[in-house]
Amino acid sequence: HIAICGSGSPIPDEQRGNPCTAVIVNQKIYMIDAGEQASETFNRMQLRPDQIQAVLLTHFHSDHIGGLGSVTLQRWVANAAKTKLRVLGPVGVDRVVNGYNEAYALDNSYRTAHHGEGIAPAATAGMVAEPFEFDAGKTSKVVLEDGGLVITAFEVDHSPATPAVGYRFDYKGRSIVVSGDTVYTKSLVDAAQGADLLVHDALSADLLKLVEEASREAGFINRAQILVDVVDYHATPAQAADAARDANVGALAMTHVIPPLPIKALEGPYLGDAKERFTGPLWIANDGDLYSLPVGGRDVERSSLFASGPLS
Incomplete structure (x- = not known):
């Protein structure tokens, strides 16, 4: 499964939190980025923070790391974590x-003192960093293997935010690719070849131009x-549709949605001709989305983990 715990961007959006995606394999969760509201959305989706095995960051823009402290805290105290995150x-x-x-050192010490080692063990508070680099001349690298799951990082282009990466998850013949933030890049197309689902960031320049003009008219020159x-x-x-087509993926979900889409009528202008460029299943991701990939097939099933009703 892949759960969308944040499908928005730094632009304030009542419907979407900052970027957060969770791949779920055998009750183990691997989180890609942890933007603001990640913990809150995770809770609304009734996912268990104590099942988070690792967070994989695509790059270090604030909207991708702003919820990392809260995610770490919730995982730590949910079931007296045995290891640092x-x-x-x-x-x-x-x-x-x-x-x-x-930043969290004092807070962690207070919680251990108040709740005790049985709930907030001091030795497992916080996180441990595991940096990686690509070998010379390479644009991808396996960064984690766990019980048949293989996670491969690959280079993307989000310059001047460098380095920046995406991730591919392979398990029992099914595969998911998360682009991170990027323009169309050959390295992503190569890494995503034949994947069942590509989760790709997408910005509508035409719609954003309208927001920019409105900001300028309102006197918000820097924002514009x-x-x-x-x-x-x-x-x-x-x-994003071109990347999905060129990589021969089975389905495409667009996330990091820019600008916000407060009404459904904006979805058509946002997509433009994307559905002509990629003819497989294509969705605009929402917070709470769950994409399921049953072993042994090619289907990608979409549902919602929010209790607010069926997906539109």
């Missing part, structure tokens, strides 16, 4: 982890310029 990522992940560990700047390091829905 593993946080994998490209070079620089140790700086993020060390910063969070220092930021909205201009971000267009050049995210894929559009059309480019």
Whole structure:
């Protein structure tokens, strides 16, 4: 399974939290990025934080790491964690982890003193960083193996936010690829070849232009310029569809949705001609989405872990 615990972006969005994706294999959870609201959405989805085996960071923009402290805390006290939380990522992940560990050091000590070692064991508070680098001339690398699950990191292009990576998960003949933040890149297409599901970031430049113009008219000049700047390091829905087509994937879910889509009528303009470019199943991801990949087939089944009703 793959659960969407954050399908939004740094732009405030009432419907979507900051980026967070969770791959679930045999009651073990591997979280990709942990943006703000990740813990809250995780709880709404009735997922168990004590089942989180590791967090895999794609890069170090604030919207991808802003919820890491809360995720770590909830995992620690949920069932008296036996180990610190593993946080994998490209070079620089140790700086993020060390910063969070220092920021939460006093809080952790208070909780151990108050609740005791049986609930908040001091030795397992916090995180441990596991940085990785690609070998010379390579753009991908296996970074974790666990009981038949193989997780491969691959290089993407989110410059000037470097290094930046995506991840591929392979288990019993099924495969999921999470792009992280990127433009269309050959390294992603190569890494995603034949995957059952590609979860790709997507920004509609046309819709964002309207937000930028409104911001400028309202006098928010800096905000307007930021909205201009971000267009050049995210894929559009059309480019995400091209990547899915060129990688021969089975299905595509678009996440890191920019700009917010407060009404369903905006989904068509957001997608543009993406459905003509990629003719397989294509969805705009929502917080709470669950994509299930039964072993032995090629189907990808979509449902919601929120109790608010069926998916539209």
